[in-house]
Amino acid sequence: ACSQQKEEQEVEKENATENKQIRMASWSQPITEQTNILADEETKFFKNEGFDLEFIPGAGGGDAIKNILANNADIAFTDAGSYFNALNQGEDLVAIYNIYPQNVFNVVTKEDSGIERPEDLKGKTIGVYSLASGTRENLLILLHEAGLTEDDVTIVETGLLNFAPLMQGQVDATAATDTGLHIGKQKGLDDYKVFEVKDYLNFSSDLFVVTREYYEENEALLKDFLRAYRSSAEWMMENPQEAAQLAKTYAIDGQDIEQNEAIIDIRNRSSQQSKAEHPLGYIDLEEMQHAIDVYEQLGLIENKIEIEQYVTNDLLP
Amino acid sequence: MLQLQKVSYAYETERILSDLTTTFRERTVYSILGKSGCGKTTLLKLASGLLTPTNGHIMYDKQSLRHPDASFSYMFQNPNLLPWQTVLQNVCMPFVIRHRKDAMLEKRALHLLSQMGIGALAERYPDELSGGQRSRVALCRALMTNPRVLFLDEPFSALDVMTKEQLQDDLVALVQEREMTVIFITHDIEEAIIIADEIRVMEAGRFIYEEQNPLREQIVRRDTEQALSYKRLLRSVLEGAYA
Amino acid sequence: MLQLQKVSYAYETERILSDLTTTFRERTVYSILGKSGCGKTTLLKLASGLLTPTNGHIMYDKQSLRHPDASFSYMFQNPNLLPWQTVLQNVCMPFVIRHRKDAMLEKRALHLLSQMGIGALAERYPDELSGGQRSRVALCRALMTNPRVLFLDEPFSALDVMTKEQLQDDLVALVQEREMTVIFITHDIEEAIIIADEIRVMEAGRFIYEEQNPLREQIVRRDTEQALSYKRLLRSVLEGAYA
Amino acid sequence: MRKYMFHFAFFILLIWLWHRASLSMSELVLPSPLVVGSVFVDGWTSGYFWPHVSRTLREIVYGLSIGTVFGLGLGIMMGESRMMRQFLQPYIIMSQAVPKLALAPLFILWFGFGMTSKVVITALVCFFPILENTLRAMHQVKREQIELFKMMQASRFQILMRLKIPNGIPHIMSGFRVSVILAVVGAVVGEFIGANEGLGALIIASQGTMNTPLMFAVLINLTLLGMMLYGLVHMIETYGLRRYLRRE
């Protein structure tokens, strides 16, 4: 009887592994920097683990989290800020993988702006993509680290084309991301100076996040998923050119292969851990706790959160 | 057959009819004469069930009349054609509505139109017709359904003498053949005499004259002394109303 | 004064007038009789400058007429009132348009309306009027401007005998007083004789009869032998047209 | 009276259904009506909403005014002249088919960060229904009415003002009703782009902090704003324009 039960379990597991549906809600559309997920038809990292991966697009990290909360998706590819905000609202979420351990945000000024240090931003006009975006949050972090507050500067929303006002002198500085800066350079931004936020406060940019409920019920499946993801990330690190090629087919913005390569290269770098001893995907608890404390000090969130309760590295392969 | 019992009617403020009691009998043609604005059209709409009396009752075959009966047909004072339908479509409309459109229908409609001298205009739209042509289309539409009671509100007023006389004759023949009741509003005393079995003169919402018609068309059109004197009589009734 | 020179007119396909040449003289009243659909309204609209001939010319005081002249006034076959304006506003409209609205205007309008027996309706909207009341409002509007040429398209066809006769008399008086030219379409032979200096009968876009009127109202209304025989003459002309 | 009871009962039912649905869902996705209600009440009693509502309302009023002037003006011009119609149509369709959100940087560049750019977007969003309805209304006049005015020596402008527009009012007002509501949407979309005040900005802010109850409270404000403006138009129609609804 005992062996029969075991057999049944085996069969169940077989079935489960055969068509494991998993829905991933992203903060974005299928874009080049995510080619490792998008091109699974070719690369088969998820296929080989038995996954049928569905990509659910979104417009911002908040969408990704809301989509897992609404059960539109199982796993969220979201930014740390949105994750913190959701925890602050009392959601019980678990971060299970550090997609980009590096802070990808920066603040860019013109070379001749006379701004040498973040402290010099005092009194200046600074552009952000949107008041609801990570550019604003990370700008505040940078200012905080420099001893400034929101009131010391004028923040304006400039939309996604945030380098244009900088180039035309409407703002003194603009908050952006690393890939954004790269594209800005391509589009004619020169004589610029960058303050990388990671030099002041480095913490994860994007995470895989699931609800606690899903986490508890699908530990094994999530392990498989993360294994597949890590393989795909490693593949992209090792084969940036191939990935850039595939992006043309699989990413909505992948028409320019040269640009794809550059973007993928940047993302590959932000996927790397700062400390060599940490494996890919590892979430540094101390770093996260520090980050969320800064969020709280900045008034971005109201509640003190013990991040330990919401983060696990147990599922890492 | 059609009885108005103490019928009153008022448009918002103005009272048009008060306590009118009268009967329209079967197989009879009534001509209604009266000053412009005295309430003829209002009466016709009440009697046909288009308007609901503010007071009193209207009985049709012993039943209270609440809506226009299927056996009624009404020609409005202005032609009231549907601008997006051709003449033929307008004329066939009552059958389309009653789901009784058959193969013969168009033929019959065309025949009726020809009889009225507008057979060639069947495919025209109303805005391509002259005033008198439009009113004839409306008349055709009213006649198509073989009604038991036919309400006509000045059907011939836009027509020339010749056409009018021909249509008067056609109407008389039709009425005799089909044994309809006709309630016919007109301003033309001669026309009233030619067509009616009974002549009524209206004033301020009442009938001040209701009599059998002593003459008929043959006599009237020849302007006999008889006819002239009866016309004079009716005129004086109308004049009395006017005074 | 008003001359049509070889005027043709066609609606899309159908030719209504061809090569019509005729003159309307100053201070003259013309009655136009004719079968329904023969082209009377079309002629009136051409002569008044509302329609442009497809061929030929229309001369007014030796000038080519391209638009309705300011000295014209026209009453349409259907009342053509503006539904969003009261009776009084409708009647005053020609002056509002010409920026000649003065203090006396409303008084004059009210006087004219009373003369036509609808003085009490000045504040009503057109949809609150009877058919004959509407046509009288339209007539008022046409008369307000003291025109030099007055075009009337069956102005009295919706009116009862008494009202009609009174307005006919008023019109005759007015015309004599103001020395207008009037072109008057009617289906009523008697009316034509009462009003006109000259009577014209139209058939298929031509005048088949154009003669001075030998009689005038006093005689006609009394149904004298003279009157009856002239009416018979006109009838036979119309009948000829009809045959 | 009974009718209102029914409406009210249905409204309560909907709220209850919303409440039920919210129970099985995170507050981040669908907050309970109770929570939203309390945020709404707090927002008003604390005075938090007022500057935002007032700002958005002003944008709507200005934008709608400008949009109405342009909608009527262009509608009349295009209705009167076939040539104008053919000429302007592609540009007008362009102005409508292009999502304003996409042109944010250009709007900011041309009209600054302040209220102007929002007013312009509102006007752009709301002028089209008025234009389209006015344009068509110009063609709905009976031939003989035009003839009447020609006979009265009316100028083209007078025919317009005294005939075509009064005659077209029911038609034009349909467009205006649509425009009033689109103006609300337009102002909010304008505020999505770069505003620190206004209900649109509040929506963005609430999304940034994932404060969904606040967002829903803002949406309720928007609905009320829309209903208020729509009711106002209804009043204008019933008290000011009733005569134009008469048919002969």
Next chain:
Amino acid sequence: MRKYMFHFAFFILLIWLWHRASLSMSELVLPSPLVVGSVFVDGWTSGYFWPHVSRTLREIVYGLSIGTVFGLGLGIMMGESRMMRQFLQPYIIMSQAVPKLALAPLFILWFGFGMTSKVVITALVCFFPILENTLRAMHQVKREQIELFKMMQASRFQILMRLKIPNGIPHIMSGFRVSVILAVVGAVVGEFIGANEGLGALIIASQGTMNTPLMFAVLINLTLLGMMLYGLVHMIETYGLRRYLRRE
């Protein structure tokens, strides 16, 4: 002929002005028409645009169809019944005044992230002008025409189908023309919410890579799509509905 020359000359002038403006401005904000033109041509010759255009077009067609059915249906119901009008109006205003962009996760929850949610948004955005114009058109019938139909023993449904709707077609079509263009906007907004394909998705993607020339090329596609659909409606009107424009 000369007229078309003028239109064409004006168009060229606009392009030239655009070109001039683009010279003094970063390509990020306003790319030159030459650049945009070449991206547009490339996009079509390489087949890059086609799946996106086709997707958006399908969303428009489905959304517009559904929106038309609902707009007509509700417009008729609300036009016929005062009670329905009072009852539904608040909900309809809500559906319009609430920016769809704000409710993304709910739409995905209810309709999935695929095409359905975009179709629903498109329908929601475009049904209102049809509804409003249909509703008003129902009241534009002459009293005597209704009486005529009552005399003919017409049922309420027949009065609707044979009188009120034919009589209201010019009015209803004004709403439809507005709706056609709003459907384009609606589909694009629906795609903003989160889509892998479609012109709206392409706009977001082009913004993400600051590829302004691509964005402008997409906007041109949208304009052309709008003009095409509008032209189609115009054809339907001139060839299929001309008789309904006649006035007695």
